Amino acid sequence: MCDTTNIYTTLYNNNKDIFAASDPEFITKLRSDAMKFISENGFPAKKDEQYKYSFLEPHFGNGYKRYLAPKAIEFDVSHLFRCDVPALDTHVIILVNGFYFDKVNTLRTHENGIVIGSLNEAIKKYPALIEKYLAKSYSNTDSYVAINTAFASDGVFLYVPKNQQLEKPIQIINVLLSDEELMVQHRNLFILEPNSSAKVVVCDHTLSPVKFLTNSVNEIFAGENAHFDYFKVQNEHNDSVHVSHSFINQDTASNCRSTTITLHGGVVRNNLSVKFNGEGCENHAFGLFVSDQNQHVDNNLFIDHAKPNCTSNQQFKAILDDASTGAFTGRILVERDAQKTAAYQRNSSILLTDEARMNSKPQLEIYADDVKCSHGATVGQLDEEALFYLRSRGISEREARLMLMYAFAFEILNEIKIEPLKDRMSELIEKRLRGELSRCNNCAMHCS
Amino acid sequence: MLIINNLKASINNKEILKGINLTVKAGEVHAIMGPNGSGKSTLASVLTGREYAQVTSGKVSFLGDDLLEMIPEDRARKGIFLSFQYPIEIPGVSMVNFMKTALNEHRKYNGLAPLSASDFLKVMRDKKSLVEIDSNLTNRAVNEGFSGGEKKKNEIFQMALLEPKLAILDETDSGLDIDALRIVANGVTKLKTSENATIVITHYQRLLDYIVPDFVHVLMDGRIVKSGTKELAYELEEKGYDWIKKEVYSEEKI
Numbered sequence: 001m002c003d004t005t006n007i008y009t010t011l012y013n014n015n016k017d018i019f020a021a022s023d024p025e026f027i028t029k030l031r032s033d034a035m036k037f038i039s040e041n042g043f044p045a046k047k048d049e050q051y052k053y054s055f056l057e058p059h060f061g062n063g064y065k066r067y068l069a070p071k072a073i074e075f076d077v078s079h080l081f082r083c084d085v086p087a088l089d090t091h092v093i094i095l096v097n098g099f100y101f102d103k104v105n106t107l108r109t110h111e112n113g114i115v116i117g118s119l120n121e122a123i124k125k126y127p128a129l130i131e132k133y134l135a136k137s138y139s140n141t142d143s144y145v146a147i148n149t150a151f152a153s154d155g156v157f158l159y160v161p162k163n164q165q166l167e168k169p170i171q172i173i174n175v176l177l178s179d180e181e182l183m184v185q186h187r188n189l190f191i192l193e194p195n196s197s198a199k200v201v202v203c204d205h206t207l208s209p210v211k212f213l214t215n216s217v218n219e220i221f222a223g224e225n226a227h228f229d230y231f232k233v234q235n236e237h238n239d240s241v242h243v244s245h246s247f248i249n250q251d252t253a254s255n256c257r258s259t260t261i262t263l264h265g266g267v268v269r270n271n272l273s274v275k276f277n278g279e280g281c282e283n284h285a286f287g288l289f290v291s292d293q294n295q296h297v298d299n300n301l302f303i304d305h306a307k308p309n310c311t312s313n314q315q316f317k318a319i320l321d322d323a324s325t326g327a328f329t330g331r332i333l334v335e336r337d338a339q340k341t342a343a344y345q346r347n348s349s350i351l352l353t354d355e356a357r358m359n360s361k362p363q364l365e366i367y368a369d370d371v372k373c374s375h376g377a378t379v380g381q382l383d384e385e386a387l388f389y390l391r392s393r394g395i396s397e398r399e400a401r402l403m404l405m406y407a408f409a410f411e412i413l414n415e416i417k418i419e420p421l422k423d424r425m426s427e428l429i430e431k432r433l434r435g436e437l438s439r440c441n442n443c444a445m446h447c448s
Numbered sequence: 449m450l451i452i453n454n455l456k457a458s459i460n461n462k463e464i465l466k467g468i469n470l471t472v473k474a475g476e477v478h479a480i481m482g483p484n485g486s487g488k489s490t491l492a493s494v495l496t497g498r499e500y501a502q503v504t505s506g507k508v509s510f511l512g513d514d515l516l517e518m519i520p521e522d523r524a525r526k527g528i529f530l531s532f533q534y535p536i537e538i539p540g541v542s543m544v545n546f547m548k549t550a551l552n553e554h555r556k557y558n559g560l561a562p563l564s565a566s567d568f569l570k571v572m573r574d575k576k577s578l579v580e581i582d583s584n585l586t587n588r589a590v591n592e593g594f595s596g597g598e599k600k601k602n603e604i605f606q607m608a609l610l611e612p613k614l615a616i617l618d619e620t621d622s623g624l625d626i627d628a629l630r631i632v633a634n635g636v637t638k639l640k641t642s643e644n645a646t647i648v649i650t651h652y653q654r655l656l657d658y659i660v661p662d663f664v665h666v667l668m669d670g671r672i673v674k675s676g677t678k679e680l681a682y683e684l685e686e687k688g689y690d691w692i693k694k695e696v697y698s699e700e701k702i
Binding site for chain 1: 498499519521524529530532536538539540541545546547550553554557590610
């Protein structure tokens with residue numbers, strides 16, 4: 001057993017009685033199954049196909065402080081952090097180091113039966129509902145997901161009953177605030193019953209200049225004909241490591257969109273896994289990252305067309321400067337019965353320097369014979385002809401480069417369907433490309 | 449305004465321009481004609497600072513400055529404009545943002561304050577009518593999905609906005625039907641003043657019916673082998689370039 005596996009096994013053994021004292025039985029079982037998977041499989045090796053572009057084990061074994069319950073933190077929300085997106089009207093939820101911050105309204109039930117709150121509270125209040133869904137969107141195959149299952153004790157819970165629409169988006173602000181190096185694992189569960197809809201905006205921020213390791217899991221269940229729109233913006237400092245896993249389960253005729261924008265981060269690995277459990281589903285996944293210095297951003301997608309007549313579409317773009325590195329893996333599996341599948345994928349990247357590196361790996365596995373699939377990957381530089389055209393009109397080389405980079409990014413920004421968010425993101429991306437601080441206006445942390 | 453003195457330039461070590469001499473004064477229209485591969489487009493590239501052509505010797509002075517020392521954007525701000533033979537499509541960059549940025553860079557260079565958004569839109573409206581360009585086009589991304597004729601109209605529209613001192617029209621007539629040609633040529637003619645000058649690079653005499661040149665030069669194998677007035681263009685149209693080739697060739701023999 002390797003050292004990292006040992007660390008977590010020991011941590012688990014030392015704390016399992018404490019967990020068991022407050023967890024319902026099904027959670028105890030989930031944790032012990034997850035631990036069993038870890039002790040049997042360890043962590044992905046450097047050559048592991050799934051993690052070959054992002055070797056994460058060293059980050060998980062480096063002795064970050066881990067809290068299994070929230071540590072008391074002085075945090076004045078109104079002073080430190082007001083919303084990033086002034087015109088955006090949302091239900092704001094703050095997680096501080098992965099724990100629900102609002103101690104008063106931990107779980108709110110709205111008039112139409114919509115429940116928004118802390119997952120920890122929801123487990124106590126709605127154990128049967130949670131048991132039906134939690135950890136059901138995947139089988140244990142990934143040690144990082146298993147670590148989260150074994151140790152996560154809080155996060156956001158959303159339940160939208162049948163035929164109900166959540167009008168205002170939920171905005172989850174993940175704040176990392178600590179005076180010591182910290183590992184954070186939260187877990188979000190979003191349940192949308194048939195014909196319901198919801199929008200979720202997630203913002204990740206580091207507010208202290210210490211090293212952070214985030215290992216989060218999101219599970220999304222979209223019932224028949226449900227609509228879900230998920231938007232994630234990552235803005236963490238260069239010493240942070242962020243691993244996220246999102247599992248989207250779609251029932252018949254449901255429609256889900258996800259957009260992941262990485263403005264800043266040290267090492268970022270985003271996993272998105274989509275499964276169609278019914279016919280007529282649609283899934284759209286968009287991604288954009290801008291990286292510089294030694295940053296590393298890796299987006300890993302898996303789309304499982306298990307049923308016929310579904311459509312999936314992935315558009316991921318990247319602009320890499322300095323010695324930053326990136327990766328994109330997009331695996332599309334069209335199962336034998338999934339006739340009339342339409343699956344599209346595109347990954348384009350611009351490298352601004354000779355040192356920047358991008359690995360792009362589309363993977364199509366098609367077992368049905370009546371399908372429409374396309375994929376394309378390009379890695380290149382800015383178009384010299386276009387650059388000269390702009391300069392020949394008197395635009396400086398620097399400005400011309402910015403215009404072309406922004407134009408490249410705009411295709412993804414334009415897919416953001418929440419207008420104030422789109423405007424704000426466009427502004428942030430432009431500032432980011434200009435090399436100006438992309439920190440959000442009212443945030444105390446001046447991310448560099 | 450423009451003095452080109454014994455200009456030589458190569459592409460990939462192959463000499464394309466072999467000693468060009470040309471003087472253009474304010475208020476003049478010069479036509480440069482010549483067969484394919486004679487160096488017409490290379491000359492336009494060298495004057496606008498495109499990097500693929502290497503200047504090996506010679507001098508170019510523009511309004512008293514050493515043009516060859518200037519970066520492309522400064523040449524543009526100083527008053528040189530190239531209407532591209534093949535205008536580039538730039539998806540994602542809006543025409544409005546493109547032209548507003550360009551115009552304000554010109555103004556900054558000339559010590560003027562930038563135009564406000566509303567002032568700019570007003571200028572844009574005025575110039576649009578000049579080249580009969582469709583409003584829809586200026587609301588789109590630069591040249592994206594434009595037809596050949598629309599792209600050329602857009603070049604002249606940009607020229608109208610930037611008001612260059614020296615406009616170089618590189619094969620502006622190629623790919624245009626007769627109506628588009630007339631609109632483009634009328635635009636150029638309307639923009640002509642006693643203060644500015646135009647160099648028209650073309651294969652055919654057709655465009656010169658609309659943009660009447662004061663001088664016609666024949667470029668052949670990297671040199672201006674013959675200069676004359678607009679009648680020379682008619683003569684070329686009638687007799688073809690072989691006629692000049694023979695004449696030059698026999699002169700060299702003597």
